[in-house]
Amino acid sequence: MKLDVKILDARLHGQLPQYATAGSAGLDLRAMLEQPLALEPGQVELIPTGLAIHLEDPGYAALILPRSGLGHKQGLVLGNLVGLIDSDYQGQLMVSAWNRSSQTVQIAPLDRIAQLVIVPVVQASLNIVQEFVASERGAGGYGSTGKQ
Numbered sequence: 129m130k131l132d133v134k135i136l137d138a139r140l141h142g143q144l145p146q147y148a149t150a151g152s153a154g155l156d157l158r159a160m161l162e163q164p165l166a167l168e169p170g171q172v173e174l175i176p177t178g179l180a181i182h183l184e185d186p187g188y189a190a191l192i193l194p195r196s197g198l199g200h201k202q203g204l205v206l207g208n209l210v211g212l213i214d215s216d217y218q219g220q221l222m223v224s225a226w227n228r229s230s231q232t233v234q235i236a237p238l239d240r241i242a243q244l245v246i247v248p249v250v251q252a253s254l255n256i257v258q259e260f261v262a263s264e265r266g267a268g269g270y271g272s273t274g275k276q
């Protein structure tokens with residue numbers, strides 16, 4: 129698909145987000161900081177990405193997700209766990225960077241700190257009923273099918 133993108137920070141010219149490999153699902157997002165940031169254990173900061181997107185089609189959304197290496201090894205994840213970008217949002221993409229570890233995480237300007245994945249979305253129209261058509265599972269959940 130073609131995606132309308134605004135570059136809000138001139139440092140991104142020549143450093144546009146890209147899919148790292150032909151099969152990559154995510155576009156890496158950079159921390160457009162003015163100076164290095166030492167994120168202390170437990171600290172959360174909203175970091176600008178210098179980018180705005182307009183998906184336009186309500187059949188799409190974008191998700192901001194952690195990068196696995198940073199999230200698993202350094203504990204740099206997202207304060208909102210997952211960022212959901214609506215198809216009609218036109219503001220700057222922001223990353224809620226949360227250091228869930230017990231060590232300080234250093235973030236330098238332009239570091240790739242998260243990734244953006246575009247996903248299809250279905251908007252439901254709600255059909256109010258008194259009873260559901262019976263299913264095999266019914267209301268069973270929370271491990272009701274066992275471990276093996």
Ligand SMILES: O=c1ccn([C@H]2C[C@H](O)[C@@H](COP(=O)(O)OP(=O)(O)OP(=O)(O)O)O2)c(=O)[nH]1
Pocket residue numbers: 192208210211212213214215217220221222223224
């Ligand atoms: O990590 C994020 C999450 C959201 N957003 C932007 C895009 C999204 O479309 C908008 C609103 O997000 P959301 O609907 O999740 O937040 P809300 O608290 O429900 O705010 P609103 O009342 O504006 O919908 O904020 C980001 O830039 N980064």
Ligand SMILES: [Mg+2]
Pocket residue numbers: none
């Ligand atoms: Mg909302």
